Amino acid sequence: MSKKLLQTWRWYGPNDPVSLQDVKQAGASGIVSALHHIPHGEIWPLADIQERKAIIEAAGLTWSVVESVPVHEAIKTRRSDADQYLKNYNQTLRNLAANDIKTVCYNFMPVLDWTRTQLDLEMPNGAKALYFNWTDLAIFDIYILERADAVADFPAAILEKAKAKFAGMRQEEIDFLRINVLMGIPNEKEIELETLRASINEYKAIGHAGLRDNLAWFLAGIAETCTELGIKMTIHPDDPPYPILGLPRIASTKEDLIDLLERVNQPFNGICYCTGSLGAGTTNDLVEIFEAVKERVYFLHLRNVKKDEEGNFYEADHLGGDVNMYEVMKAVTTENAKRNEPMPFRPDHGHQMLDDLNKVTNPGYSAIGRLRGLAELRGLELGITGNY
Numbered sequence: 001m002s003k004k005l006l007q008t009w010r011w012y013g014p015n016d017p018v019s020l021q022d023v024k025q026a027g028a029s030g031i032v033s034a035l036h037h038i039p040h041g042e043i044w045p046l047a048d049i050q051e052r053k054a055i056i057e058a059a060g061l062t063w064s065v066v067e068s069v070p071v072h073e074a075i076k077t078r079r080s081d082a083d084q085y086l087k088n089y090n091q092t093l094r095n096l097a098a099n100d101i102k103t104v105c106y107n108f109m110p111v112l113d114w115t116r117t118q119l120d121l122e123m124p125n126g127a128k129a130l131y132f133n134w135t136d137l138a139i140f141d142i143y144i145l146e147r148a149d150a151v152a153d154f155p156a157a158i159l160e161k162a163k164a165k166f167a168g169m170r171q172e173e174i175d176f177l178r179i180n181v182l183m184g185i186p187n188e189k190e191i192e193l194e195t196l197r198a199s200i201n202e203y204k205a206i207g208h209a210g211l212r213d214n215l216a217w218f219l220a221g222i223a224e225t226c227t228e229l230g231i232k233m234t235i236h237p238d239d240p241p242y243p244i245l246g247l248p249r250i251a252s253t254k255e256d257l258i259d260l261l262e263r264v265n266q267p268f269n270g271i272c273y274c275t276g277s278l279g280a281g282t283t284n285d286l287v288e289i290f291e292a293v294k295e296r297v298y299f300l301h302l303r304n305v306k307k308d309e310e311g312n313f314y315e316a317d318h319l320g321g322d323v324n325m326y327e328v329m330k331a332v333t334t335e336n337a338k339r340n341e342p343m344p345f346r347p348d349h350g351h352q353m354l355d356d357l358n359k360v361t362n363p364g365y366s367a368i369g370r371l372r373g374l375a376e377l378r379g380l381e382l383g384i385t386g387n388y
């Protein structure tokens with residue numbers, strides 16, 4: 001029986017401005033890391049995995065979860081060369097398992113990972129948060145990306161606001177918006193507008209049903225490896241959890257998650273329950289979603305979002321915002337008590353605050369905001385379970 005959740009922390013590797021010593025001071029014991037220097041789709045060499053693991057262990061920490069082993073676009077779109085990438089993925093999983101790293105996070109979002117329109121929205125207290133605004137997304141989509149059918153995807157009120165705002169924008173503001181929307185995972189290759197346009201066309205032909213089929217094909221293609229080696233795969237929900245830029249989305253709602261679990265209905269096929277991503281969905285009930293899929297939740301991202309009536313949202317304090325973290329933590333700790341192994345969670349994102357405001361940080365991944373989040377979450381857990 002597992003008493004406490006496993007407290008983990010995302011670490012981008014030796015280039016991360018947050019050190020492993022910092023992570024220890026924050027009180028986490030597990031590390032969530034990935035080999036971002038390996039191009040998407042290539043096999044992660046055993047030596048590189050061993051090296052990363054050794055660095056983490058030398059600091060007295062454990063590499064608990066890989067986030068993420070990126071799924072190559074060839075697999076998501078099931079291009080003619082998809083088989084080779086599937087083989088590579090299997091080999092990477094084998095290399096990780098050989099190092100006893102067996103919980104893997106990935107996502108199946110077309111082309112872009114998480115999308116925000118602003119990375120430094122100032123809170124009333126001066127801290128900075130990540131922000132998603134529909135008007136800014138419309139400006140990007142219509143006037144910067146110049147996607148042919150973009151206009152049809154926005155309500156009239158947003159179109160009007162976008163038009164008026166864009167007319168008053170300076171070139172540097174336009175560039176800034178472009179960079180913010182295209183911003184990816186630190187240390188990974190940025191995507192170009194031209195590539196994005198081409199991808200959007202490719203996905204148009206695939207559509208929602210096609211993308212679901214491709215995910216099922218991918219999962220079926222790694223099932224044997226995962227089952228044999230005891231690997232747990234956890235899909236990260238779409239962020240934000242609705243279609244943007246005309247791209248299909250298949251991991252945004254309870255129905256989506258149930259569908260993808262049932263299509264390849266085996267224990268290895270699991271979920272990274274990200275309360276921030278799912279919480280940005282206007283119709284998502286977070287506790288209901290957890291209850292529906294909890295047996296297959298192997299990794300938790302705990303953070304919060306605050307939405308307005310248009311559906312714009314900013315990343316709120318971990319115990320603030322629209323996600324009732326108290327109810328979520330009750331559900332999560334009840335499930336955790338039934339497990340033999342503790343469920344790993346991490347404070348997913350945090351505000352840029354205090355001394356970090358004067359530092360160069362990875363958006364959402366500065367030290368102090370996440371430390372605050374982790375501290376609040378562990379206190380909440382202790383308050384609920386009483387497991388001192």
Ligand code: DNO
Nearest residue numbers: 068106107113114236239277
């Ligand atoms: C958003 C973050 C993401 C996530 C990746 C997983 O909620 O957790 O950066 O790590 O999308 O592939």
Ligand code: MN
Nearest residue numbers: 274277301348
């Ligand atoms: Mn997340």
